[in-house]
Amino acid sequence: MTEHETLNELMEKADVRQYDCYQCGKCSGGCPMSDAMDFGPRGLMRCAQVGSLGRILNSDTIWLCTGCHACVERCPHDVNVPALIEEARYEAMRRGIKRHDSDVLNKTFVSSVRTFGRNHEMLLAGLYNVFAMKPIQDMASVPHMMKKKLINPLLKPIHGTSEVAELIERAERWDK
């Protein structure tokens, strides 16, 4: 499949059409993450319009989107950029393109769910900080949380933990 066809397939899956966007910028104007993104939602649509799939997949925009839907909400043409971003993320991952920090977090998160059936917040933050090499991030809050027992180092797994792990296993296999 050519890059162009792949792009069109992503767009179709996301139910977004290049021609729907006339680049008014209302999306990027309201996007809370716009300041940090390389393209922002409008820029991403521009990439799609000029057929530059590579730029989309390699952008940090797709990893920084918080999925808050402010862009779609205000878009005069109802362009669902978050849906496109979701598809772009999957395609990027299929190609092994990743943003290191997001990848570390997401994988740690899912491992935590696999092991406990739930999200072990402390373990997640701790492991993330180790793998992402950000040892001091949020650590100032730890003493308070320990003192007030807001985090429990000894979270017990739920009964159906193995069931959840198998569920994830099956779902992942389905994707392949």
Place this chain on the structure above:
Amino acid sequence: MKRYAYFPGCASESTAKSTTLANEFVFGALGIDLIEIEDWNCCGATSAHTLSDTVGLALPARPLAQAEEEWPDLDIVTGCASCYARLKVTNHRVRTDKEARFIVEKVLGKPYEAKREVLNFLDILSGEDERKAVENALLRRFKNLKVACYYGCLNVRPAELTGVEDRENPQAMDELAALTGAEPVDWGFKSECCGAAHQNDAAFETRPLAARIIENARACGADIILTACPMCQLNLEMRQSEYIRKREDKLRGKPSFPLFSMVLPPDPNETIPVLSITELLAIAMGAGGRRLELDAHFVPVGNVISKAFRDENESEVFI
């Protein structure tokens, strides 16, 4: 007595401790029965669906199917905006997308039809009857307490899922807060994203989101911020000193030392307490600070609250 199948969400067991206590108190007082879905698991927000659409659907589907099996007549309620979004999306996809339903049932190994609704606390508290019940349950009221109601993005958007009419200026929480005598302020960040989803993996990029929310709430004269989601709650609260310090350093033109600014206690004049709406309701319904473990908050709340009772005697009782 109204009953709901209840999905507490992972934060309920840890960081959202006081909110969880308040939820129990409020729903107990209102006679609303929240039946915890047995052996529920994490919905996966937001990492699971980022990694895989199927995993993102499968995780929420397990407790939802569980609830459907056990309590086929009950709607599902959750107190966390992230969980709400994931559960709602799964519910909606299974209903409207045949292929999605096929995959979910296949992976789950059991039927799931998404017959019931997924709701959040604001949905179930803003009904006419519930509002009256809240009013009847109030034991004390506030005065001169200006509150900025922060709904968070996922409680209001996307519109076709949440059904919230005015996504830019939602009213449900404001109306609830007003029942207690608190004065909701007109401010600009009710449904702006706080960036909680990326506070770990994109800390540098998302810190300004919460900082802007806090700044706007203060600029619009709010004494406290009210939330309807433990993720927003934690995000707005835990890192306040960091935001404030950073801004002050920037104003003074000094370089910022992250560790230093994190450890130093925040200036009480600069910080703003953050409470969940159920905590505010619980307090107005007579719950004491100790019972709700309000001291678990990162930003002290006791002082602001105890000064804001309409009946000054209440302040002395309120511990």
Place this chain on the structure above:
Amino acid sequence: MAVDYEPKIIAFCCNWCTYTGADLAGLNRMKYPENVRVVRVPCSGRVNPQFILRAFRRGADGVMVCGCHPGDCHYSTGNYFTRRRFMLMRELLEFNGIDPRRFHARWISGSEAAKFRDTVTEVTQLIRSLGK
């Protein structure tokens, strides 16, 4: 099927768009098959289904109804009726054992001479391929 089979097709064309388009095709000396005979009507909305049935009964190999594009009707709404009517027409034909591919409703404006030529050519070829 005989190789030299020449179908006879009748086309009801509205005076304001398609007939004008056909005139323009003539003016531009465009060439198309001789098989189509045009009946001029004021509006495609004037075409009574009975005309079409009569044509088929008499032995027409194909029938076309051509008018202005929806929204462009000289009489503002006439061709909307045409459109609705001829959706049903196809089913009626099928019910009567007539291949609905022998019936075509097309929108050709007064400036679309080339479209007139192409449509006539295409329909003639199609009906020729369907045989007698």
Place this chain on the structure above:
Amino acid sequence: MALSNKTGVFICHCGTNIAGALDVHKVVDASRALPGVAYAADYKYLCSEPGQQLILDAIKEHGLKRIVIASCSPRMHEITFRKMLKKSNINEYLLEIANIREQASWVHTDFDKATEKAIDLVRMAVAKVGKSEPLKAQAIPITKRALVIGGGIAGIQAALDIADAGHEVVLVERECSIGGRMVMLDKTFPTLDCSACISTPKMVDVSAHPNITLMTSSEVEEVQGYIGNFKVKVRKKATYVNHDICTGCGLCEEKCPFKVESDFDRGLSKRPAIYKLFPQAVPAKPVIDKDACVKLKTGKCGVCLKICPLNCIDYEDEDKTVELDIGAIVVATGYKPAKWQSMYNEYGAGRFEDVIDGLQFERLVNASGPTEGKIKRPSDGKEPETVVIVKCVGSRDPKKGHAYCSRACCMYAAKHAHQILEKLPGGRVFIFYIDIRTPGKGYEEFYDNTRKDGAVYVRGRISRIFREGDTLVCQGEDSLLGRQVRINADLVVLETAMEPAEGSADVLNMLGCAKNDDGWAQEAHPKLRPVETQVGGVFLAGVCQGPKDIPDTVAQASASAAKVIGLLNKDEMETSPMIAAVAADKCSGCGACEPICPYTAITLEKTPDREPGTGKKIERSVANVNAGLCQGCGACTVACRTGAIDLLGFRNTQILQEVDALWQ
């Protein structure tokens, strides 16, 4: 008695245009053999003088009763040959044209097949003409009076032009003064002349013109009839002031104790319950707003009556209905600014006092406005320093507003920026835009000058406006930089979309005029008949047809006036006889034809009849076609269940004959 079928067929060579591509003589021979054909001949150029003479001679010589001419397209020479037949004793509608040039000789290459087709075409024409009947064009009289609906600049211009040509005009305006939107404006782009200074003299001309009857506080209630012969009912609303004696001294307005929000000032000021729309109102006499007047509501007050030196006040005044005979109608109902408050929650939905629309800004900056032309923000009366102008609010937004571009906003946004920078030294203006559209004489230059004045154009649509303490923050993207911008604004001006005026749909429905999906009146042809409608005798002027600026509005008004004058200059007009006709005995009165008619030409009417069998006198409904309204599309004929309604000139039998002829 059926007419004789003695048909003459004449085949034209058109030089070699026809004769070169098919065998004319074979066609002549074939024609001769056709049933009913008494004579057939050919000639080089039938349309020429000798050609026509040849036909006329043949008619006389052979006693022909019907004529078929095989030549070029009927769209070319049908009229020529009809005129020719007027010189003979044959009715001009007993003529059919077989189009053997555009349909045969020009488009086919096979000589034999083209000939064969030409013969078929002639056969069809002969068959059809055999069923033709003589028709007579009707002449309808024309009432020499025009009605103009709407007293904005479009209506004023149209009325003046028609009146200057010597025809009577009735100008109906629902407000208590003419002037419309234009008099609300301060200055007009691109020349910056004062809007009131150029429009009020025209208003005075209207009131002084001997040919113009001005009806303010009036609304058109009912329109019946057709081109040249409309019957129009106009409701003259009660004004409670006797305008025949009132001098407009203004004492009553000064003393009236009750004030309400002024619509004219767009809610930025108050006006008394007895009021003139604005100081230069025409007529310059006050009316009482019955919804605001306490005397009319509760009976207590009566200050105006006491103060009036001439005793003009009449609390008993009532609405009156006037009936008018009208020959032509100009629709000039204009527009209203979009109600952005219910469209854009992200702009505060009206919560912020200092977010105003363009028309409000016009009042703010207008010397006769509530602030006497000083730009002060509504919330606290402070002069703003930073003003943000947002374009395309409600325009170019299919989800929240309208898909169309409102056309004038780019220019008046530039004008607003210019006025702000002129009146507020040190002020700053940011204009957020998606595209800048300045197609007009002197428009691009005006935009250039605004930029030179110091207006900052930011390409991007404002995403949201929120309050931060005392200021309003306008958040959007500078899409040329690719950076989000947040501007602390003291005043925000939203340049809102134009929408069809309140009630314009009612007016158009009353007239039977079509509107497009957005509610704008539909012109007869977007390019070639831009001021006519599908309804004969009804014309469009100004924004009611679609968003436009003042120059275009005035141009269109004059154009529609020219059309009206052209019509009213005639004493009577001929209508095409090729219209629908009802066979009353066959009509069952089911009414299926009525809603299908795009011209509301068909009505069911009670007709006396006798009951079959008993012979008792009864009344029954029968469809009736109004010859003035019917345009001859024939849509009704298909809807008729009994086949009672038919189209003259294109009767069912005629078309069926054509069809049959092909397979004889």
